[in-house]
Amino acid sequence: MRELTYYIAVTLDGFIAGPDGQFDAFLYGGDHMAALGARFPDAFPTAYAEAIGLTQDRALFDTVLMGWNTYAVGLPTLTSPYRHLRQVVFTHREAEPVEGVEFADEDPVPVVRRLKAEAGSGIWLCGGGALAAQLAGEIDRLVLKVHPVLFGDGIPLFGRSGYAPEAFTRTASTAFDSGVTLLEFRRSSSVRLRTPTPASRDR
Incomplete structure (x- = not known):
C-alpha cells in the first residue's frame, strides 16, 4: 500500500x-x-531542479496532490509545476485543460484511497491547509520544515477544520544552522479518532 506524506514548510505558530x-x-x-x-x-x-542539476527519479514520490490555491501560486506562467510527477489538483472551479495536470472535482478521500491501492512510489500532499484537513485521516507521514518565523495569522497547517484528535509519533528531528528544523512523524496506528471533515471549496 502506498503512503501519503504531508511534506510542507510551516512557521513556529503553525501557518503555511x-x-x-x-x-x-x-x-x-x-x-x-x-x-x-x-x-x-x-x-x-521541475524547472528549479533542472536549473540546479538536481536529479528527480520519482523514487520517493511519483504523485503530488494540491488544492487550487496551492496550484494557483504559479499561475498564469507555471501551469505544470511538477511535470515530473503525476499532478492531481482538487478544485470545484472550472479549469482549462493542462497537459500533465488532472483536475478533480470530487471528495479527495476516495481519490487518495484509490491512489494508495495503485502501484508506484509515494504520494506527496503539497497543500493547502483545507485539503490537508480533509485528508488528515489518510496521512501516513507528516514531514514539517519548521521555519524560525512567526506569521501571526494566515492559513493553518490543517486549515480551520475544528477539533478532531489525531496522534503521530516522531521518528526524526534534524536542526540546521539556518534555523530550520525538519520534524518527521508517522501516524500512531493505535489512535485514529478523526471524523470526516466536510468538503471545502477553499482548498
Whole structure:
C-alpha cells in the first residue's frame, strides 16, 4: 500500500502561508536547502531542479496532490509545476485543460484511497491547509520544515477544520544552522479518532 506524506514548510505558530497566501518570509537559503534536495528531490518544482542539476527519479514520490490555491501560486506562467510527477489538483472551479495536470472535482478521500491501492512510489500532499484537513485521516507521514518565523495569522497547517484528535509519533528531528528544523512523524496506528471533515471549496 502506498503512503501519503504531508511534506510542507510551516512557521513556529503553525501557518503555511500568510492571510493572503504570502510565503516569502520562509527561508530559501541556508544549509537546509542542500539537505532537503538530497532527501526530497521529487518535491522540488521541475524547472528549479533542472536549473540546479538536481536529479528527480520519482523514487520517493511519483504523485503530488494540491488544492487550487496551492496550484494557483504559479499561475498564469507555471501551469505544470511538477511535470515530473503525476499532478492531481482538487478544485470545484472550472479549469482549462493542462497537459500533465488532472483536475478533480470530487471528495479527495476516495481519490487518495484509490491512489494508495495503485502501484508506484509515494504520494506527496503539497497543500493547502483545507485539503490537508480533509485528508488528515489518510496521512501516513507528516514531514514539517519548521521555519524560525512567526506569521501571526494566515492559513493553518490543517486549515480551520475544528477539533478532531489525531496522534503521530516522531521518528526524526534534524536542526540546521539556518534555523530550520525538519520534524518527521508517522501516524500512531493505535489512535485514529478523526471524523470526516466536510468538503471545502477553499482548498
